[in-house]
Amino acid sequence: MFKLIRHDAALILARDPAARSKFEVYCLYPGFHALLLHRGAHGLWRRGFKFSARLVAYFARIWTGIEIHPGALIGRGVFIDHGTGLVIGETAEIGDNVTLYQGVTLGGVTLNQGKRHPTLENDVIVGAGAQVLGPIVIGRGARIGANSVVTRNVAAGDTVTGIPAHSKNAKRNDKFMAYGLPCDGDVTNGAVSHDVGLIADCHERLAVLSDEVASLRQILxxxxxxxxxxG
Ligand SMILES: CC(C)(COP(=O)(O)OP(=O)(O)OC[C@H]1O[C@@H](n2cnc3c(N)ncnc32)[C@H](O)[C@@H]1OP(=O)(O)O)[C@@H](O)C(=O)NCCC(=O)NCCS
Structure with missing residues (x-):
């Protein structure tokens, strides 16, 4: 448990440019507190103490402004930044290293019991105010733009924006960058190494062509x- 808490705090520190120390994360991050309380509430829920579980979740909501149903399944290294107004429904499932900003809803669109909330695979980023509705799957590493409304599955690595959300066909496999932005450093490095690779290919091709021209000249x-x- 303590290992998990330290892991969560370390990931927040790595992902929030505003975080200065683990101590700050432990004391001043409502998303961190909400997840901590959720782990307790979820444990109670699974053991059948439904009322107590909901009581803990209710207290967490008053304290943090973040409402997580105790039945929700939440993985490791999840980061809820700011968090105010965030709602996670009972049958939502959240993978590892997912990032959620304030005002996000992982909600249902049916009164039927059973799976009715979204599943977010690992490394998903959901922008502020986005509404992700229904038992849909947001594929690994996908990004959901701020204030989008998503009611259909999103492919792994895709970025969707708007109401209703549409794909920007911007598949990325790069690492996490705060606010769902492209990884400036990595993208730049990636672009540079890509260019360096292209230039190296050109040099190689040029050398081959020079040899061919030289031998053609000799023949000529x-x-x-x-x-x-x-004659
Ligand atoms: C969706 C997102 C991940 C896309 O990032 P990106 O790939 O770098 O996109 P760009 O900034 O290059 O924008 C590309 C286009 O999408 C549009 N766009 C970007 N985000 C949008 C959004 N949330 N809703 C609608 N359109 C959006 C841009 O206006 C731009 O349109 P254009 O091509 O017509 O000019 C990012 O804009 C986003 O919403 N991140 C969440 C940030 C957040 O919630 N921060 C809260 C911090 S407290």
Whole structure:
């Protein structure tokens, strides 16, 4: 448990440019507190103490402004930044290293019991105010733009924005960057190494072409000499 808490705090520190120390994360991050209380509430829920579980979740909501149903399944390294107004429904499932900003809803669109809330696979980023509704699957590493409304599955690595949300066809496999932005450093490095690779290919091709031209010249001059001596 303590290992998990330390892991969560370390990941928050790595993902929030505003975080200065683990101590600050332990004391001043409502998302961290909400997840901590959720782990307790979820344990109670699974053991059948439904009322106590909901009581803990209710207290967590008053304290943090974040409402997580104790039945929700939440993985490791999840980061709820700011968090105010965030709602996570009972049958929602959240993978590892997911990031959620304030005002996000992982909600249902049916009164039927059973699975009715979204599943977020690992490394998903959901922008502020986004509404993700229904038993849909948001694929690994997908990004959901701020204030989007998503009611359909999102493919792994895709970015969707708008109401209703549409794909920007911007599949990315890069690492986490706060606010769902492209990884400036990595993208730049990636772009540079891509360019360096292209330039290296060009050099190689140029060398091959130079050799070919040189040997063609040799053949040509040999033919010319032959022609002269013959003629
Ligand atoms: C969706 C998101 C991940 C896309 O990032 P990106 O790939 O870098 O996108 P860009 O900034 O290059 O924008 C590309 C286009 O999408 C549009 N766009 C970006 N985010 C949008 C959004 N949330 N809703 C609608 N359109 C959006 C841009 O206006 C731009 O449109 P254009 O091509 O017509 O000019 C990002 O904009 C986002 O919403 N991140 C969440 C940030 C957040 O919630 N921060 C809260 C911190 S407290």
């Amino acid at each position: 001059s040999a033919l010319e000499q032959k022609q002269r001596s013959g």
